[in-house]
Amino acid sequence: MQNSSNSGADLVQLKEAVANLPTGNAPPILSEILDALGRLIDRAEPTVIDLGAIPFTGGDEKVLQEILGNGEVNAVLDAMGESHVQETGIPGVWRVDHCDPKGEIQSRFIEITFVPDILKTQSEDAQRGQEMLAERLSERLSAIK
Structure with a gap:
């Protein structure tokens, strides 16, 4: 057994x-x-x-x-x-x-x-990125003045 x-x-x-x-x-x-x-x-x-x-x-x-x-x-x-x-x-x-x-x-x-879709930047994300960059540039330029 x-x-x-x-x-x-x-x-x-x-x-x-x-x-x-x-x-x-x-x-x-x-x-x-x-x-x-x-x-x-x-x-x-x-x-x-x-x-x-x-x-x-x-x-x-x-x-x-x-x-x-x-x-x-x-x-x-x-x-x-x-x-x-x-x-x-x-x-x-x-x-x-x-x-x-x-x-x-x-x-x-x-x-x-x-290129797999998951790696592509979505248009909404790119728009948010544009807004973030504009804000950061504005802050940076304000700090220089």
Whole structure:
């Protein structure tokens, strides 16, 4: 008879092993990325692929990482939890992961675009920036006089 603590540990190991088996969904995603790159080049049409919307395991992630690799740009944004934006080794293909305040990943995306929207300054923010700069310049010029 097996020790019940061993069978519990075996079950955990089995679950981890299964969680890391590829589902076979990485190759279709990579084909979709290839098609999306064509649309980006031909029509400047961006595409977002929600990795959370399909069965995707650690094994699939490994295949994706091996083929896409890492690029030169990596940004971390801090707004209601961190968002990580990583350029892949394929120009125009980005990984975007959003975490909650505890650091748990809430959503994962592949964005096929020239620059991910999350990195672009919103027009309202630029307007606020213009107002801030005008105020700072005014204060500075007043202090000089």
